[in-house]
Amino acid sequence: MHYIDFSNRQNRNVRLTDVSDDYLNAIREQAKNDPYYPGYHIAPEHGLLNDPNGLYQDEEGVYHLFYQWFPIGPVHGLKYWYHVSTEDFIHYHDHGCMISPDHPDDHEGCYTGMALKDQGDVHLYYTGIKGEDKIPTTLHAQIKDGELTPKQAIARWDPTVSTLNYRDPFVYEKDGSYYMLVGAEDLEHKGIIMLYKGVSPSEFTYLGNLILLDHHFGYMIECPNYYEEDGMGILIFSPQGIESPNRYDYRNVFSVVYAVGSMINPDTLQYDQDTFYELDKGFDFYAPQVFRDRHGRRILYGWLGNSKSPYPTDGNQWAHMLTIPREVTVEGDRLKQWPLKELHQLREESIRIEGEHFLQTRSLELRFRVSSSFQITLSNGRGESLTFQSSDGEYTLDRSKTTILYNERYGQVRYSKRLNPEEHEGCLYLDRSSIELFLDGGLTVFTGRFFLEDFDRIDLSGTVGTLYSLNEICTEKA
Numbered sequence: 001m002h003y004i005d006f007s008n009r010q011n012r013n014v015r016l017t018d019v020s021d022d023y024l025n026a027i028r029e030q031a032k033n034d035p036y037y038p039g040y041h042i043a044p045e046h047g048l049l050n051d052p053n054g055l056y057q058d059e060e061g062v063y064h065l066f067y068q069w070f071p072i073g074p075v076h077g078l079k080y081w082y083h084v085s086t087e088d089f090i091h092y093h094d095h096g097c098m099i100s101p102d103h104p105d106d107h108e109g110c111y112t113g114m115a116l117k118d119q120g121d122v123h124l125y126y127t128g129i130k131g132e133d134k135i136p137t138t139l140h141a142q143i144k145d146g147e148l149t150p151k152q153a154i155a156r157w158d159p160t161v162s163t164l165n166y167r168d169p170f171v172y173e174k175d176g177s178y179y180m181l182v183g184a185e186d187l188e189h190k191g192i193i194m195l196y197k198g199v200s201p202s203e204f205t206y207l208g209n210l211i212l213l214d215h216h217f218g219y220m221i222e223c224p225n226y227y228e229e230d231g232m233g234i235l236i237f238s239p240q241g242i243e244s245p246n247r248y249d250y251r252n253v254f255s256v257v258y259a260v261g262s263m264i265n266p267d268t269l270q271y272d273q274d275t276f277y278e279l280d281k282g283f284d285f286y287a288p289q290v291f292r293d294r295h296g297r298r299i300l301y302g303w304l305g306n307s308k309s310p311y312p313t314d315g316n317q318w319a320h321m322l323t324i325p326r327e328v329t330v331e332g333d334r335l336k337q338w339p340l341k342e343l344h345q346l347r348e349e350s351i352r353i354e355g356e357h358f359l360q361t362r363s364l365e366l367r368f369r370v371s372s373s374f375q376i377t378l379s380n381g382r383g384e385s386l387t388f389q390s391s392d393g394e395y396t397l398d399r400s401k402t403t404i405l406y407n408e409r410y411g412q413v414r415y416s417k418r419l420n421p422e423e424h425e426g427c428l429y430l431d432r433s434s435i436e437l438f439l440d441g442g443l444t445v446f447t448g449r450f451f452l453e454d455f456d457r458i459d460l461s462g463t464v465g466t467l468y469s470l471n472e473i474c475t476e477k478a
Contacts, residue, residue, distance in 0.1 A: 001026045003317065004073055012070070012077030013108070016097070019072060027073070031318035036433035036451060039363040039472040040346055041304065042084060042092070043321035047071040051223065051287040052301040052322055053081055054098075054115040054124055057294055062087055065301065066098060067322060068112060074319035076307070079109040081126070084475070089325055089342040093478040098143075103151045105130050105137040112168040112223055113139075114289060116201060123201045124148070125180070127167040136166045138182065140202050154202050155180070161194065161206070162186055168223045171201070179266060180204050183221040183237060191221035191239050197266055208269045215276060217257070218242040223287040226264065227298065229330060233263040235271060236279065238287055247415050248394075249278050253308045253407070254286055260333045274333060281416040282397060282437070283407070283448035290328055298328040300337060304434055304447060309407040312451045313433070323447060324429055324436060336442035339427060346470040354464040358457050361469045366428040366458075368465030370439055372421070375461040376428070380454045388428075388437060388446070393418050395439060397446050404451035419443045431470075 004011050004019075027046040031037060043049060047070050054066035064085045070077040081099035086092045099110045106128025113126025122143040127136050128151075138155035141148050157166045165185035172179055178198035186192045186209070193212070196204040218241025225236040236258040244250040261273025279288065280302070288302035305311070305320035313319060326337040347365065351357070368376065375389040380403075387398045399405075400412035420440040427438040437446040458467070 001030075003027070006073050006075045006077070011073075012075060014072050015078060016071050016080065016100070024071070027317035030316050034313055034316035034318065036313050037316075037318065038321050038431045038434060040343075040470055041321040041324065041431050041434060042067070042473075044069055044071075044082070044318055046317050048074050048076060048319040049082075049322070050076070050303050050305065050307070050320060051112040052289045052303060053113050053126065054083075055289050055291040055299070055301060056115040056117050056122060057291070058122070059120065061294065063089070063293070064115070065322070066115075068110075069097075074311070074314040074317055079111055079129075081110055085478070088345065089340055090345050090473055092473060092475045094475050095478045098148060099124070099126065099141075101128075103128060103139065105139055105153050106151070107131070108134060111136070112287065114170050114225075115291070116171045116173070118173055118201055121201075123171070125154075125169040125171050127169065128153075134164055136164060138169045138180070152202065155182070155196060155204050155206070158206070160187075162192070163189070165220045166194075170224050170226060171198075172226060173201075174228070178204070179264070181210070181224040181226055183224050185220040189219045191217035191219060191241070193221055193224050193237065195264070195266060195269060207266060210264065210271050211269050212271060213273070216242075222254075223289070225288065225290050227290060227292070228263050229298075231263065232260050232330065233271060234330065234335070235259050235261065235264075235273075236288060236290065248281070248417055251414060252283065252285075252306055252410055254306065256280060256286060256288060256302075258335055260330055260335065277334065279335065280445050280447050281395075281414055282435075282446035283399070283410075283414060284434075285323070285447040288323075299340065300326045300328045302447065304449070306407070311449065312404045312406060321434065329442070331441075331443070334443055337445050338438055338442040339429065339436075346473070347468040348471055349469050351467045352464070353458070353467050354460055356457055356459045357467065359455070362430065362432045362455065363470045363472070364430050365468040365470055366430075366465045367468075368426050368428065368460065369463045370420075370424050370426040371463050372423070374463035375459075376463070377459045377461075378430070378452060378455045379457055379459065380452060381456070384452055384455075386435070386450050386452050386455075388435075390418060393421070395444065395446070397435075397437070397448065399448065399450045402450050403453040406451070414446060414448070416444050416446070
């Protein structure tokens with residue numbers, strides 16, 4: 001099979017309708033046979049997945065998830081929105097494309113957005129891209145009887161306020177009014193969050209930019225998320241160009257930050273907080289979204305990947321996945337993340353392990369004792385390994401000895417200060433080429449990809465754990 005050459009950037013504008021079913025079937029088969037393709041994470045059948053979008057639970061209790069998708073290859077090209085749904089986070093229905101670049105204002109791409117449930121209606125908001133100049137526009141549509149209503153522009157890029165880096169609307173309702181946050185780069189090349197107010201879900205007026213005290217967030221802010229809980233305002237976003245002051249923070253090409261502060265005051269544009277924290281300490285985590293289900297849980301998905309880097313799986317015609325779903329809670333001025341309890345249904349068998357153990361699967365969960373000093377090592381018979389350890393009050397995730405290294409410019413080791421000095425339970429999820437670690441009761445999280453060929457053993461030193469083999473999620477065409 002002769003695959004499309006995306007080094008010719010014009011080919012990144014190829015549309016889904018421009019290629020044959022035979023071509024799509026071929027790249028689907030190539031992706032499916034990749035040994036690094038995940039078992040229980042949402043991933044594209046082919047092409048590139050990035051930001052999670054449009055997360056909500058409907059009146060029947062079904063959870064709906066969308067993600068940004070370039071279907072033709074493992075690169076950032078012409079973006080669509082793909083749609084899956086689930087009742088239990090184990091069994092999924094595949095609905096295919098929900099949003100395609102077929103409107104004058106999104107002809108060059110359907111970028112990140114979100115879903116707002118309002119009095120039984122589901123509203124979708126996203127950034128459409130138009131023309132060779134890549135003009136961004138905020139678009140709105142509704143989902144009616146499983147179909148998308150006609151799209152309409154509700155906010156246009158204003159060249160007197162921002163550069164063309166203007167995207168990723170987030171809408172919330174409060175006291176009968178609607179508010180919209182949009183990430184942007186101002187004319188002085190600083191990251192800003194623009195605030196709009198609406199009298200309805202589809203009519204908005206620009207108020208100004210959020211005042212984030214004296215914090216500097218690089219040249220661009222993407223993917224703002226915001227919600228209020230117990231009188232607090234929780235703001236999450238993805239800054240670009242933020243500098244790292246030490247080895248613990250902002251070591252990736254782009255990172256994610258959050259604050260637990262005062263509620264946004266739309267009259268003064270104030271958002272008061274003491275400080276911002278990094279949401280994830282690993283290698284590959286970006287553009288998370290949080291939504292509330294009918295049980296009152298705040299559920300988070302993130303993009304388990306990062307931009308500006310090729311990945312070893314690109315040659316097999318797919319790129320990236322979503323994180324496992326996580327419940328987010330507030331503790332003081334910090335956010336805690338923990339895997340959803342529904343994922344326990346993936347467990348097949350459990351084994352109590354200590355020392356070296358030979359693996360029968362590469363998709364697993366490990367619950368382990370976080371002692372003062374310990375080490376967990378994955379390895380194969382050739383001495384290649386991935387290591388996570390704790391000592392001297394810090395955690396270290398080291399992928400420098402894995403089979404295939406990538407994104408080396410940003411380093412192969414990640415560090416975090418330990419926040420809970422007491423012994424406690426840690427949680428590790430592995431899925432063939434991804435790792436998600438939850439420490440300090442969920443205050444500290446590492447998310448990353450790794451490429452360790454034929455790993456077949458795990459070695460625990462200074463700790464003991466319970467190992468669960470995990471089944472794959474089930475997906476059926478809707």
